[in-house]
Amino acid sequence: MNGFLEFPFSFPIDTAAIDTAVRAFANRYKDFFDAVTAGLRGMVNAIYWVLDIVPWWAILIVVFLLGWRATKKIRKGALYAALLFLVGAFGMWDLMNETLSIVIASVIISLILGFILGVAIARSPRAERIVRPILDTMQTMPVFVYLIPALLFFGLGKAPGVVATTIYAVVPMIRLTCHGLQQVDKEVVEAAQAFGATYFQTLWKVQIPQAMPTIMTGVNQTLMMAMSMVVTCSMIGATGLGMEVYISVNRTLMGNGLISGTAVVIIAVILDRLTQSVGKKDLGR
Amino acid sequence: MCDNQTILRVQNVSKLYGMNKAEAARMMKEGATKDEVYQKTGVTVALWDVNFEVKKGEIFVIIGLSGSGKSTIIRCLNLLNRPTTGDILYQDQNIAEFNKQQLLDFRRHKISMVFQSFGLMSHRDVLSNVAFGLEVRGVSKEERAAKGRKMTEMVGLKGLENQPVSSLSGGMRQRVGIARALASDPEILLMDEPFSALDPLVRRDMQFELLSIQRKLEKTVIFITHDIDEAFKLGDRVAIMRDGKIIQIDTPEDMSAHPADEYVQRFIDSADKTKVMSVRHVMTPPACLVRTKETPAHALNEMRDNKIPSAYVVDEKLHFKGLITLEAAIEARNAGGRLADHLITDIATAGPDMMVSDILPILAESRYPLAVLNEDQELLGIVNRAAVISCLI
Numbered sequence: 023m024n025g026f027l028e029f030p031f032s033f034p035i036d037t038a039a040i041d042t043a044v045r046a047f048a049n050r051y052k053d054f055f056d057a058v059t060a061g062l063r064g065m066v067n068a069i070y071w072v073l074d075i076v077p078w079w080a081i082l083i084v085v086f087l088l089g090w091r092a093t094k095k096i097r098k099g100a101l102y103a104a105l106l107f108l109v110g111a112f113g114m115w116d117l118m119n120e121t122l123s124i125v126i127a128s129v130i131i132s133l134i135l136g137f138i139l140g141v142a143i144a145r146s147p148r149a150e151r152i153v154r155p156i157l158d159t160m161q162t163m164p165v166f167v168y169l170i171p172a173l174l175f176f177g178l179g180k181a182p183g184v185v186a187t188t189i190y191a192v193v194p195m196i197r198l199t200c201h202g203l204q205q206v207d208k209e210v211v212e213a214a215q216a217f218g219a220t221y222f223q224t225l226w227k228v229q230i231p232q233a234m235p236t237i238m239t240g241v242n243q244t245l246m247m248a249m250s251m252v253v254t255c256s257m258i259g260a261t262g263l264g265m266e267v268y269i270s271v272n273r274t275l276m277g278n279g280l281i282s283g284t285a286v287v288i289i290a291v292i293l294d295r296l297t298q299s300v301g302k303k304d305l306g307r
Numbered sequence: 308m309c310d311n312q313t314i315l316r317v318q319n320v321s322k323l324y325g326m327n328k329a330e331a332a333r334m335m336k337e338g339a340t341k342d343e344v345y346q347k348t349g350v351t352v353a354l355w356d357v358n359f360e361v362k363k364g365e366i367f368v369i370i371g372l373s374g375s376g377k378s379t380i381i382r383c384l385n386l387l388n389r390p391t392t393g394d395i396l397y398q399d400q401n402i403a404e405f406n407k408q409q410l411l412d413f414r415r416h417k418i419s420m421v422f423q424s425f426g427l428m429s430h431r432d433v434l435s436n437v438a439f440g441l442e443v444r445g446v447s448k449e450e451r452a453a454k455g456r457k458m459t460e461m462v463g464l465k466g467l468e469n470q471p472v473s474s475l476s477g478g479m480r481q482r483v484g485i486a487r488a489l490a491s492d493p494e495i496l497l498m499d500e501p502f503s504a505l506d507p508l509v510r511r512d513m514q515f516e517l518l519s520i521q522r523k524l525e526k527t528v529i530f531i532t533h534d535i536d537e538a539f540k541l542g543d544r545v546a547i548m549r550d551g552k553i554i555q556i557d558t559p560e561d562m563s564a565h566p567a568d569e570y571v572q573r574f575i576d577s578a579d580k581t582k583v584m585s586v587r588h589v590m591t592p593p594a595c596l597v598r599t600k601e602t603p604a605h606a607l608n609e610m611r612d613n614k615i616p617s618a619y620v621v622d623e624k625l626h627f628k629g630l631i632t633l634e635a636a637i638e639a640r641n642a643g644g645r646l647a648d649h650l651i652t653d654i655a656t657a658g659p660d661m662m663v664s665d666i667l668p669i670l671a672e673s674r675y676p677l678a679v680l681n682e683d684q685e686l687l688g689i690v691n692r693a694a695v696i697s698c699l700i
Contacts, residue, residue, distance in 0.1 A: 213426030216385055217440040217491065218415030227443070231430040 048174050055175045062127065062181040070123035078110055085292060092299035102295065105288045114263060114285045121262030122289070124180055124255070125248045128187035132244050136192045137237075140199025141225065150200065161193050165251060169258050183260030187251040194243035202236030203229050242297040249290045263289075314527050315361040315384065315495065320393030322379055322551075325350030328391060341550045353379045354390070355551045361495075366521060366528040368542030370535060370574070376551040377531045381497050384529065385418050386410060397495075415444045419488040423500040425480045427472045427487075433459060434468040436483050440491035458486040461520070478509035485517070489524065498530045502537065507588045514540060535578040539563075547571050586666060587659040589695055590679045590688030593619040599628055599647050603639035606631055606646060619678065619686060620650055627678050627686040630654050656680050659687055663695060670695060 048055060073081075082103045090099030109118055143149045168189050172182035206229050214224040230237070256264035263286050270279030323331055331350035334343065341352045354376045361367045371377040382388040384395060386402060395402045402413060419440060427436050435442070438455035446454075459468055462482040467475070472483060481501055488496055498517075502510040514537065521528055532538050538545045539559040546556040547570075555567035566572040595618040597606045606618050616633040629650030631639075639649040655673045657666050659681060670677055676691035 207426070209422045209424055209426040210428055212387055213420065213422055214439070216387060216414060216420040217443055218411045219443040220411065223443050228428055232428065
């Protein structure tokens with residue numbers, strides 16, 4: 023009505039044109055995206071196959087032993103194993119394996135990518151200036167937005183789930199790897215150089231071991247974020263526990279939602295405790 | 308001529324930080340000061356036209372206050388900092404023109420460095436810290452361990468090879484730092500305020516140790532410090548820096564006798580330690596200490612083990628009780644008496660924060676070393692004449 027109270031004009035942005043352009047791009051490089059999709063699906067299936075072939079009790083024993091070793095308390099190891107037993111008792115063991123296979127695939131890719139990028143950025147202040155706002159955007163962007171291009175380029179199913187999860191979960195790994203390397207005592211790095219260490223020797227023998235506690239925090243965060251993204255990814259057809267939650271929401275099944283939600287929480291807590299204590303152990307040295 | 312040979316020659320080295328270096332250099336040539344240049348051009352002049360030569364086998368000390376450029380110049384010598392202009396000649400090769408491989412070889416074989424806050428790798432144990440230089444050079448594991456053990460033993464840390472460095476005290480950590488620097492058998496040892504982070508008693512031990520190591524191995528040492536006493540104690544020649552320039556290079560004796568300007572004079576004046584040093588800095592732990600409840604025979608054993616004809620006596624709470632001499636202890640033993648009855652109790656005492664100049668007259672009168680006591684009458688250490696004299700030199 024008037025330009026004082028109401029915003030006076032708007033640019034006519036042709037969102038439809040953006041859609042067509044992206045679709046055209048997806049079509050043009052269809053072969054490439056199909057190959058990536060096949061690769062990711064193969065990776066997820068391979069991980070699922072391994073998880074499936076290991077008997078349930080073996081996994082319980084492994085969780086018990088790892089929990090015991092990590093926390094130094096036999097009680098905690100037993101607690102973690104009992105909680106996991108509960109997930110199986112809910113009848114969700116297979117769903118858990120499906121979820122875990124997507125999480126593990128995404129985390130493996132995130133850790134490799136995040137580590138390499140983190141190391142690269144730590145080396146150059148200029149790269150850090152460029153990448154930092156991009157990382158901020160990646161972390162604050164509503165996660166559903168990632169689902170759209172994932173869907174467009176990689177179709178429905180587990181492969182786009184892995185892509186969307188990786189985009190979301192790679193950020194803390196990049197950030198904390200970079201941060202960890204930068205906060206290594208400057209004199210220690212100088213010392214390595216003064217004794218004739220090359221760039222890679224300094225990196226492997228000094229900077230990375232010194233930054234290990236921080237990097238392990240990054241691993242833990244990445245795992246947690248992947249776990250939280252997995253529910254969202256059920257919207258684009260990633261099967262598993264998340265799908266159960268999603269179905270329950272759509273059909274307002276309170277009981278089913280509660281049980282599958284609890285299963286997600288249990289798995290997240292166990293993964294968190296196991297990886298967190300690895301970081302703490304390193305810190306203590 | 309042979310042992311007076313120049314090993315390192317620094318010629319017209321300058322180091323400027325900032326954008327407009329050419330303009331800043333022009334201003335410096337016209338005699339502008341560092342501050343004027345910074346205000347006009349925004350360029351920080353860390354070093355300006357530094358020249359010196361280091362002779363083989365000498366300890367060359369560079370002294371200056373913080374911000375004088377001393378840490379910058381020592382980092383130029385192994386190219387941790389690259390000089391903006393100027394040459395650094397190592398046996399007539401210009402190290403500023405070394406390629407990557409030559410620089411690595413130079414750092415691996417010829418020159419090594421000891422750092423102010425040690426620069427140790429906390430994720431490694433003592434031995435693998437000491438052997439770090441050999442490791443990056445590609446020496447085999449067995450050889451590394453053997454050489455590392457030898458060096459660890461030389462700096463007095465035998466038996467601690469597999470300890471994490473985080474479990475060591477400051478003095479021990481710097482011993483690791485020195486062992487690491489010596490392990491690669493370099494010709495030149497750069498030491499960037501290596502003892503500044505240590506407390507005074509440990510620092511004196513380390514200075515002594517450095518001198519004895521240097522005498523044994525005959526390394527060339529370039530030593531940075533802000534402490535004129537340390538400089539005069541260690542240096543064969545001393546260079547004073549101020550605002551990125553070297554003001555004077557001389558032997559300690561010549562510098563004391565003929566200071567180049569007022570600034571140097573002020574520096575040297577501060578070296579009169581008795582007026583600035585407190586008793587705490589010159590006291591030493593008593594070589595022989597026994598408790599009042601011990602038997603005279605035990606006191607005699609202690610004296611014999613420490614090869615000293617007297618012992619300081621304290622009670623359970625370390626309160627100072629007196630001094631027992633060898634004769635008195637023998638007498639007490641033969642008479643079957645108690646230690647407490649044979650003490651010399653009129654020992655002169657001093658507080659730890661008294662100035663050394665204040666205790667000089669007391670020490671001159673006293674037959675025995677002074678006992679240093681805190682407010683609670685606990686024995687902290689003793690001061691003998693030798694300790695005071697050694698602090699004066």
